[in-house]
Amino acid sequence: MSxxxxxxxxxxxxxxxxxxxGTGERVIGYSKSPVNHGKLCIKGYSGLSYNFSRExxxxxxxxxxxxxxxxxxEEALNATxxxxxxxxxKFGPDSVAFQSSxxxxxxxxxxxxxxxxxxxxxxxxxxxxxxxxxxxxxxxTTLGAGAATGSIKSxxxxxxxxxxxxxxxxxxxxxGTAVVSGRKNGKNLVVADPRKVQLAEIASIHLxxxxxxxxxxxxxxxxxxxxEHLEDVEFIKGRTQxxxxxxxEIEKYAPEITEGITxxxxxxxxxxxxxxxxxxxxxxxxxxGITQHIHGTENVMSISxxxxxxxxxxxxxxxxxxxxxxxxxxxxxxMGALSEWYPGYVPxxxxxxxxxxxxxxxxxxxxxxxxxxxxxxAAADGSLKAIYVMGENPLVTEAAISDVERGVxxxxxxxxxxxxMTLTAGMADxxxxxxxxxxxxxxxxxxxxxxxxxxxxxxxxxEARPDWWILNExxxxxxxxxxxxxxxxxxxxxxxxxxxxxGATYDNIYPIGKQWPINSDYPNGTEILHAKSFPIGRGKxxxxxxxxxxxxxSEEYNLIMTTGRNYFHYHSGTxxxxxxxxxxxxxxxxxxxxxxxxxxxxxKNSQTVTIESRHGSIETKARITDKVPKGVVFVPFHYDxxxxxxxxxxxxxxxxxxxEFKVVAVRLLV
Amino acid sequence: MSEAFIAISxxxxxxxxxxxxxxxxxxRVGEFDEISEGRSRYxxxxxxxxxxxxxxxxxxxxxxxxxxxxxxxxxxxxxxDKQVLGKDPFYTERxxxxxxxxxxxxxxCEGGFCTSFGGPVLEEYDVQALRSGEKYHLLVxxxxxxxxxxxxxxxxxxxxxxxxxxxxxxxALQVDGVENRITWxxxxxxxxxxxxxxxxxxxxxxxxxxxxxxYDDGDERKREWDSCILSGFTSSSAGNNRKDLDERLRQRxxxxxxxxxxxxxxxxxxxxxxxxEDCPVGIDIKEVINHNYSGE
Numbered sequence: 001m002s003x004x005x006x007x008x009x010x011x012x013x014x015x016x017x018x019x020x021x022g023t024g025e026r027v028i029g030y031s032k033s034p035v036n037h038g039k040l041c042i043k044g045y046s047g048l049s050y051n052f053s054r055e056x057x058x059x060x061x062x063x064x065x066x067x068x069x070x071x072x073x074e075e076a077l078n079a080t081x082x083x084x085x086x087x088x089x090k091f092g093p094d095s096v097a098f099q100s101s102x103x104x105x106x107x108x109x110x111x112x113x114x115x116x117x118x119x120x121x122x123x124x125x126x127x128x129x130x131x132x133x134x135x136x137x138x139x140x141t142t143l144g145a146g147a148a149t150g151s152i153k154s155x156x157x158x159x160x161x162x163x164x165x166x167x168x169x170x171x172x173x174x175x176g177t178a179v180v181s182g183r184k185n186g187k188n189l190v191v192a193d194p195r196k197v198q199l200a201e202i203a204s205i206h207l208x209x210x211x212x213x214x215x216x217x218x219x220x221x222x223x224x225x226x227x228e229h230l231e232d233v234e235f236i237k238g239r240t241q242x243x244x245x246x247x248x249e250i251e252k253y254a255p256e257i258t259e260g261i262t263x264x265x266x267x268x269x270x271x272x273x274x275x276x277x278x279x280x281x282x283x284x285x286x287x288x289g290i291t292q293h294i295h296g297t298e299n300v301m302s303i304s305x306x307x308x309x310x311x312x313x314x315x316x317x318x319x320x321x322x323x324x325x326x327x328x329x330x331x332x333x334x335m336g337a338l339s340e341w342y343p344g345y346v347p348x349x350x351x352x353x354x355x356x357x358x359x360x361x362x363x364x365x366x367x368x369x370x371x372x373x374x375x376x377x378a379a380a381d382g383s384l385k386a387i388y389v390m391g392e393n394p395l396v397t398e399a400a401i402s403d404v405e406r407g408v409x410x411x412x413x414x415x416x417x418x419x420x421m422t423l424t425a426g427m428a429d430x431x432x433x434x435x436x437x438x439x440x441x442x443x444x445x446x447x448x449x450x451x452x453x454x455x456x457x458x459x460x461x462x463e464a465r466p467d468w469w470i471l472n473e474x475x476x477x478x479x480x481x482x483x484x485x486x487x488x489x490x491x492x493x494x495x496x497x498x499x500x501x502x503g504a505t506y507d508n509i510y511p512i513g514k515q516w517p518i519n520s521d522y523p524n525g526t527e528i529l530h531a532k533s534f535p536i537g538r539g540k541x542x543x544x545x546x547x548x549x550x551x552x553x554s555e556e557y558n559l560i561m562t563t564g565r566n567y568f569h570y571h572s573g574t575x576x577x578x579x580x581x582x583x584x585x586x587x588x589x590x591x592x593x594x595x596x597x598x599x600x601x602x603x604k605n606s607q608t609v610t611i612e613s614r615h616g617s618i619e620t621k622a623r624i625t626d627k628v629p630k631g632v633v634f635v636p637f638h639y640d641x642x643x644x645x646x647x648x649x650x651x652x653x654x655x656x657x658x659x660e661f662k663v664v665a666v667r668l669l670v
Numbered sequence: 671m672s673e674a675f676i677a678i679s680x681x682x683x684x685x686x687x688x689x690x691x692x693x694x695x696x697x698r699v700g701e702f703d704e705i706s707e708g709r710s711r712y713x714x715x716x717x718x719x720x721x722x723x724x725x726x727x728x729x730x731x732x733x734x735x736x737x738x739x740x741x742x743x744x745x746x747x748x749x750x751d752k753q754v755l756g757k758d759p760f761y762t763e764r765x766x767x768x769x770x771x772x773x774x775x776x777x778x779c780e781g782g783f784c785t786s787f788g789g790p791v792l793e794e795y796d797v798q799a800l801r802s803g804e805k806y807h808l809l810v811x812x813x814x815x816x817x818x819x820x821x822x823x824x825x826x827x828x829x830x831x832x833x834x835x836x837x838x839x840x841x842a843l844q845v846d847g848v849e850n851r852i853t854w855x856x857x858x859x860x861x862x863x864x865x866x867x868x869x870x871x872x873x874x875x876x877x878x879x880x881x882x883x884x885y886d887d888g889d890e891r892k893r894e895w896d897s898c899i900l901s902g903f904t905s906s907s908a909g910n911n912r913k914d915l916d917e918r919l920r921q922r923x924x925x926x927x928x929x930x931x932x933x934x935x936x937x938x939x940x941x942x943x944x945x946x947e948d949c950p951v952g953i954d955i956k957e958v959i960n961h962n963y964s965g966e
Contacts, residue, residue: 002690002697021685021697024720028712029948032692038711039950041869046894049722054888173867177950180865184952202864511691567868580722580885580894581870584902 005455006444008437009043009570011324012172013446016044018457034153041173050578051458057433058462080430081477083413087385093120097375097384100126100337101391102326104467105442107490109335111471118362118479122348122369125339128329129372133656134291135322136333138300144535150319151448151527157317160188160279165289167197170567172323188279190272196627205272209262211560212549212663216261218302219253222309224273232311239539240308246541277310281317292662294550297655301542308539314530324447331445339369344498371657376407386413395424396572396640399648399659420574423640433464440466442487451504452513549663550651557665559633563644566636573638589639590623596630601668610669616646671806675702677817678735687738705738709779713743713877718764724890728759735769741790742942744772746877748794752934754880771797778840784941786843791833843959849928853963863916865951870897872945878938898922923958
């Protein structure tokens with residue numbers, strides 16, 4: 001047995017081969033892949049054993065009197081459909097909501113949003129809401145497409161890397177190594193991050209700015225570019241709009257003024273501005289450090305402003321790279337598993353929805369649905385009666401968890417489809433056992449828009465079934481959806497629904513994938529977006545004004561906590577914590593704290609501490625490190641035994657509805 | 671070699687290097703012609719040490735014959751033997767029951783440096799084959815001689831001559847004495863650490879790395895290939911002795927070029943270059959050999 005497929009972890013989308021001729025499995029990177037050139041990180045090499053975990057869900061379960069009972073698929077599917085239909089009949093389609101998954105395939109995300117919309121609701125959303133919704137909202141506004149503008153391969157041609165809010169070597173390791181190797185070969189590297197991440201250690205400049213002050217930082221860089229006349233005049237004139245108004249805003253951000261906000265010395269800002277503007281082509285890489293703020297969309301638009309100002313779009317080696325956290329965040333967003341967009345980012349209130357109505361032969365809802373963060377509130381206030389979750393663990397990963405719990409408690413029906421009995425699945429009325437991505441066929445779209453074929457390596461345990469199979473069964477029963485015989489049939493329909501996927505087939509994306517748009521004009525896909533023009537004509541400068549984060553420190557809550565992932569784990573840890581080496585490397589929850597803060601608080605390494613925010617408290621162990629500066633602590637969110645999201649508040653970015661996971665005022669108690 | 675292949679297949683399960691999805695990997699093979707002579711994508715050490723297995727149960731080992739192993743990869747097993755043969759029952763049982771037929775490369779590969787460690791013609795082998803035009807020259811060990819009764823005997827002269835020619839095309843590195851030249855406080859280790867992302871590729875790809883982790887999984891006790899670059903490797907209740915990544919990288923190279931040399935009189939490296947090829951940040955073991963330590 002030897003199968004070429006895609007790594008199930010981060011959005012890089014490394015291709016790997018699993019080979020087992022009866023000698024135990026061997027995992028190798030696919031050397032022909034333009035993404036990873038045969039390389040993998042530790043999660044690819046040693047992270048796949050969750051597939052064989054004895055804790056896998058093997059049978060459908062229905063909760064009766066507080067206990068899960070094993071039932072047949074027929075019984076589980078009938079219960080799912082009967083109860084959903086009853087709620088819809090009584091309370092209308094907007095009383096149910098669906099949470100799709102960036103860990104599932106394009107085909108599965110497409111099916112789930114189709115079910116929701118055929119029922120008559122846009123209450124469909126997924127975890128992209130909590131990671132890159134500001135990217136979609138922001139970049140669609142400024143450039144016309146919410147995706148990376150270049151390719152991973154084109155990073156080789158950059159002269160300067162500007163990495164902001166991305167711990168690239170830990171979160172997108174193989175992309176990180178492109179930057180590491182580039183730096184080794186003498187390229188410029190500016191890292192803007194409150195934490196001293198690995199790339200910061202080798203950077204030309206590390207801007208260790210205060211969490212939540214991104215706009216002030218970026219605007220001051222652009223102030224210097226304008227002050228020193230380093231902008232790309234020709235590009236601004238020929239390709240953009242809105243420059244004059246934008247310039248007026250930027251003029252307020254002299255680095256001497258922003259220093260008080262960002263904590264960054266003016267000299268460092270000036271040097272950064274010169275590197276970015278003179279050391280072209282410059283590629284800008286960002287991740288959750290930019291998006292997970294109440295100003296997330298504005299942060300993204302600031303980055304877009306910087307790229308437009310310096311003419312760093314549409315050229316090899318330049319570009320904007322929103323690094324996607326999960327294997328298929330790009331694809332699940334492309335599929336329209338979001339409450340404000342139909343497949344292909346067609347706004348729900350757009351006349352273009354008519355095309356899908358013809359295709360699906362159904363009148364479709366035109367009103368914005370509930371976003372992920374709003375669904376649980378609607379459940380708590382009783383307007384939402386049922387939630388169907390696929391491959392997500394919101395009881396660990398959503399902000400303000402006590403409110404999530406309250407919402408789930410108040411539901412009439414909670415359905416969870418997963419590979420493990422997660423904390424979330426444990427709360428469900430019906431649990432549907434799913435196959436992992438190594439047990440099924442489909443496609444993932446990686447962080448550079450590359451649609452790649454996912455292939456079946458292993459058999460599913462017990463009665464676990466691929467998510468597309470389960471959704472197909474549910475869709476037929478509750479939405480009168482026609483039957484799909486295979487993922488390929490679904491993919492063919494995706495080609496008809498999403499223009500940028502129209503030229504892709506299972507055959508022609510094999511083996512190394514193609515980057516969308518793939519259509520009759522670009523049958524081989526598109527490596528660099530916006531080379532000649534933008535989908536919206538001219539790139540749009542948007543003046544962005546700095547505003548503070550939702551939470552600030554006070555005498556009582558004197559530290560800023562940021563949350564995120566570490567190298568060894570992924571999301572709520574359901575997969576990575578079931579892999580031997582990964583769980584050994586990072587076995588338990590912790591808080592990173594600076595030596596100085598630890599000394600002031602009398603905290604020793606590995607000591608158990610209580611972290612309190614205005615919203616809740618958790619216990620965890622202290623890890624003293626020079627990675628975080630004084631005044632800042634970092635807590636990973638992988639651990640369900642100590643859920644850091646208890647501490648995160650409910651403040652949302654008004655434009656994208658993303659919660660502020662990156663700035664939480666806390667205090668530590670011994 | 672088809673005739674011997676058929677004879678061997680009567681007693682052994684047959685495996686070989688074959689091309690799949692554009693990569694040369696190891697799979698079951700039915701006939702000799704399926705075997706690819708190209709360089710395999712990896713050293714097939716899972717034939718002796720599975721990536722993950724239950725150590726509470728040692729099953730009867732089938733006899734396996736593996737064709738198409740590269741000389742550099744096979745050399746790795748002879749080096750591992752010095753540490754684990756007779757001590758690790760899994761390795762030992764499989765080693766006894768596995769026949770390896772190695773191909774000697776006709777031309778140097780890019781980046782490889784096997785001549786620095788005595789390659790590509792090995793002094794120890796089961797079946798060693800060297801192509802010359804349409805024909806193979808063969809060296810066969812006593813243990814497997816019975817399968818090759820109808821083949822021409824080689825006295826090794828052809829191999830010696832070939833080795834000399836090969837050596838002129840791939841100049842050997844100055845390995846001798848590296849155990850005395852290498853320095854504990856060299857700047858190399860920190861420089862490597864600034865780039866290393868702890869992926870483990872150097873260990874997993876290495877034909878001589880044999881370390882594993884032990885852990886309990888329900889009623890099974892399992893071992894899994896480990897990486898000495900990780901901080902959990904050999905850690906005790908006080909954590910890892912080698913707290914920082916540069917110390918762990920140094921340990922890897924000291925083990926290969928100092929400790930193993932001092933205890934077993936061999937360097938734990940075959941010059942296969944696989945760790946370099948699989949490393950995503952280009953850390954090059956050749957630099958450890960060539961580095962001017964005294965000039966630092």
